[in-house]
Amino acid sequence: xxxxxxxxxxxxxxxxxxxxxxxxxxxxxxxxxxxxxxxxxxxxxxxxxxxxxxxxxxxxxxxxxxxxxxxxxxxxxxxxxxxxxxxxxxxxxxxxxxxxxxxxxxxxxxxxxxxxxxxxxxxxxxxxxxxxxxxxxxxxxxxxxxxxxxxxxxxxxxxxxxxxxxxxxxxxxxxxxxxxxxxxxxxxxxxxxxxxxxxxxxxxxxxxxxxxxxxxxxxxxxxxxxxxxxxxxxxxxxxxxxxxxxxxxxxxxxxxxxxxxxxxxxxxxxxxxxxxxxxxxxxxxxxxxxxxxxxxxxxxxxxxxxxxxxxxxxxxxxxxxxxxxxxxxxxxxxxxxxxxxxxxxxxxxxxxxxxxxxxxxxxxxxxxxxxxxxx
Numbered sequence: 598x599x600x601x602x603x604x605x606x607x608x609x610x611x612x613x614x615x616x617x618x619x620x621x622x623x624x625x626x627x628x629x630x631x632x633x634x635x636x637x638x639x640x641x642x643x644x645x646x647x648x649x650x651x652x653x654x655x656x657x658x659x660x661x662x663x664x665x666x667x668x669x670x671x672x673x674x675x676x677x678x679x680x681x682x683x684x685x686x687x688x689x690x691x692x693x694x695x696x697x698x699x700x701x702x703x704x705x706x707x708x709x710x711x712x713x714x715x716x717x718x719x720x721x722x723x724x725x726x727x728x729x730x731x732x733x734x735x736x737x738x739x740x741x742x743x744x745x746x747x748x749x750x751x752x753x754x755x756x757x758x759x760x761x762x763x764x765x766x767x768x769x770x771x772x773x774x775x776x777x778x779x780x781x782x783x784x785x786x787x788x789x790x791x792x793x794x795x796x797x798x799x800x801x802x803x804x805x806x807x808x809x810x811x812x813x814x815x816x817x818x819x820x821x822x823x824x825x826x827x828x829x830x831x832x833x834x835x836x837x838x839x840x841x842x843x844x845x846x847x848x849x850x851x852x853x854x855x856x857x858x859x860x861x862x863x864x865x866x867x868x869x870x871x872x873x874x875x876x877x878x879x880x881x882x883x884x885x886x887x888x889x890x891x892x893x894x895x896x897x898x899x900x901x902x903x904x905x906x907x908x909x910x911x912x913x914x915x916x917x918x919x920x921x922x923x924x925x926x927x928x929x930x931x932x933x934x935x936x937x938x939x940x941x942x943x944x945x946x947x948x949x950x951x952x953x954x955x956x957x958x959x960x961x962x963x964x965x966x967x968x969x970x971x972x
Contacts, residue, residue: 598923599629601665602647603658604636607672609881611639611904612911614669614690615919617646619912624651628923633661640904662686667922671911672898673697679704685945687711687927689919691731693868694942694953702943702957709946711927715911717950718918718940727918727940729776730910734900736780736836739863740788743769743832746861746885746892753892754859756831760789768793770826772818772847772872773836774801777865781834782813793826818847827852835864835872848873850889858890868897931968938964 600623602614613636615623620630630652634644644654655661662668662681670690674682679701682688685708692714694702705712715727744758745751747767756767769785771778774796785792786809795818796802802815816822827833827848833856837844844866853862853875864876871877875888879895881902886893900907918937921930931938942950947962954961 598667599631599665600919600923601661601668602630602632602636602652603661603668603670603678604633605671606658606675606678607898609901610672610898611901612671612898612908613637613640613642613904614671614911615916616640616908616912617642617650617652619916619919620647620652621650622916623920623923626920626924629653631655631661631665633658637908640908642905642908667919669915669919671901671908676701676704679708682708682710685709685711687713687922689713689715689915689922691715691868692942694950695869695956699957699959702948702953702959705943706946706948706959710943711941711945712943713918713937713940714942715915715940717942719936721936727911727914730914731900731907732776732838733780734903734907734910735865736777736782736834737784738899738903739777739781739834739836739865740769740784740790740832742884742894743834743861743863744788746863746894747831747859751885751892752859752887753861754831754857758785758788758790758832766791767831768829769832769834770795770830771834771836772796772823773838773866774798774805774815775836775838777836777838778834779805779808781836782809785832786813790832793830795822795826823847824852824855828855828857831857831860833860833862833873835862835866835876837866837872838869844869844872846872846874848875850874853891854889856889856891859892861892861894863894865899867895871895928968931964 632647632652659681667687720726747753747756749755760766769790771794774794793814806815864871866872876895944967948954948959949964
């Protein structure tokens, strides 16, 4: 099967869809891998390494999209590149269709595309093997970024993300106790911060409390608790995830108005629309803005700034699923691996993800019905 790796042209996207090691795995099994020139340069994966792995280097994105049955990206395909797609293409990437424009989804449907979102793929245990390493990286990065934003020159309260004898530590409030929240809690705790985690799942909160021997405060995410803890927080990290859907705006603008001046919000849910009413996407070169005296840091593609590590993590996590798609064929892969099906938004142009279909008013067809019809 022909597999394409285009260069990422989303703003400040430095990651690459597959690494040379992953390409070598695919070419050794007889697949043709087409790589756009310079696709891995920003992550220090040079064209020569792809060629050594058996890839074919091409010089224009059209050569990738028009020839590849499976397109392996990091971010969603650009609107201007939709016309380059071969009809019936399979697109694997972090899609986040919840923040798409409806016209873009309809265009993909017209192209009879199969759209697989790495953020939705599950393994046999129900875990999200491609999303998890990115959640862990983002959670760790969030604490370091918040520490920088707290500095006086950055508009923060002038507080050290650490523990100085005789000086109270900063309070870090984390919304969500999943993979992102736990990673952030661990790093903040290691730095000596006073950490509070809110979640709606009592079982999850109990696990966090036990993991950290009760040294992290846990509480249910209620409106009363949100109002109270946002007022005392020096840092708020939004780590809320509803796979394939927009998260609720848990933190209202009124809550933000009552936060301490110079406090910091790092909204890691911004790639799905954000979990605070005052959040809006920012970029790596202009990462922050100020609302009601509160510094906001809201970069959707946060791990792009650690492009080499993130690209390697992506390739390692996604390769088993890419291999199954290319070796078994599309229908067989879906029939034998429910996790790939769980990660699918569109199947040959038909909306199969119920949450996204409802959000955009697009009729949804169960994936199994599509497969049976195809059979």
